[in-house]
Amino acid sequence: MSRLFHFYRRQAPVPGERQPAPTLAAMVWAGLRAGVAAALLAHLPAQAAAVKFQVSGAQGQPLADAVLMLEPQGAHPAVKPLEGIDVAQENRAFLPLVTVVTVGTKVQFPNRDSVRHHVYSFSEARKFELKLYVGKPEKPISFDKAGVVVLGCNIHDQMVGWIVITDTPWYGKSAANGQLSLTDVPAGNYTLRTWHAGLPPGSPGLEQPVVVGPAGQTVAVKLGVR
Numbered sequence: 627m628s629r630l631f632h633f634y635r636r637q638a639p640v641p642g643e644r645q646p647a648p649t650l651a652a653m654v655w656a657g658l659r660a661g662v663a664a665a666l667l668a669h670l671p672a673q674a675a676a677v678k679f680q681v682s683g684a685q686g687q688p689l690a691d692a693v694l695m696l697e698p699q700g701a702h703p704a705v706k707p708l709e710g711i712d713v714a715q716e717n718r719a720f721l722p723l724v725t726v727v728t729v730g731t732k733v734q735f736p737n738r739d740s741v742r743h744h745v746y747s748f749s750e751a752r753k754f755e756l757k758l759y760v761g762k763p764e765k766p767i768s769f770d771k772a773g774v775v776v777l778g779c780n781i782h783d784q785m786v787g788w789i790v791i792t793d794t795p796w797y798g799k800s801a802a803n804g805q806l807s808l809t810d811v812p813a814g815n816y817t818l819r820t821w822h823a824g825l826p827p828g829s830p831g832l833e834q835p836v837v838v839g840p841a842g843q844t845v846a847v848k849l850g851v852r
């Protein structure tokens with residue numbers, strides 16, 4: 627193929643020069659090339675694009691730590707559990723404050739403080755309790771159901787954290803500037819679900835339809851978060 631390509635390059639029109647008539651061999655090759663290209667295209671998967679998101683709050687301020695999930699309409703691809711996910715307790719706070727994982731992920735809750743913590747969740751998506759401990763708890767906690775889990779500590783009432791569990795492979799968390807980029811999103815129709823800790827407790831997040839085209843795009847997400 628590459629030698630053939632060179633052959634065509636050498637045949638490219640040169641300004642001021644008369645174009646030679648295409649030979650029969652050249653016409654046959656051109657036909658073959660077109661046929662091969664069409665056959666290759668027919669076997670490519672659906673076109674995928676990069677999609678950018680800009681998340682802003684009630685006053686137009688960029689919102690960090692928003693969790694965005696692109697849920698495809700129709701066939702639902704399976705997600706793989708993530709490996710090595712920690713939600714630590716450091717300086718009497720959960721770190722990170724917001725964690726997003728795929729369904730089936732096991733999360734460790736290492737305590738990096740010298741004081742003991744007692745981590746729990748009463749949330750529908752996963753109820754659990756890690757009784758008073760220091761260091762690394764014996765076992766990780768498995769999150770097998772999509773939803774939002776609110777973390778608390780029995781000892782320190784001010785401690786709060788969130789784990790969002792998703793069953794779509796296209797998800798992420800907005801950066802400090804409110805932006806997120808997702809790559810390799812197949813063209814098609816989606817429901818974008820955006821969750822933020824500033825939404826009313828128990829909110830499943832804001833839903834909006836998103837059509838992903840082959841060229842990619844930027845999607846604006848506006849939440850009523852102050």
Ligand SMILES: [Cu+2]
Pocket residue numbers: 718742743744779780781782785
């Ligand atoms: Cu604590």
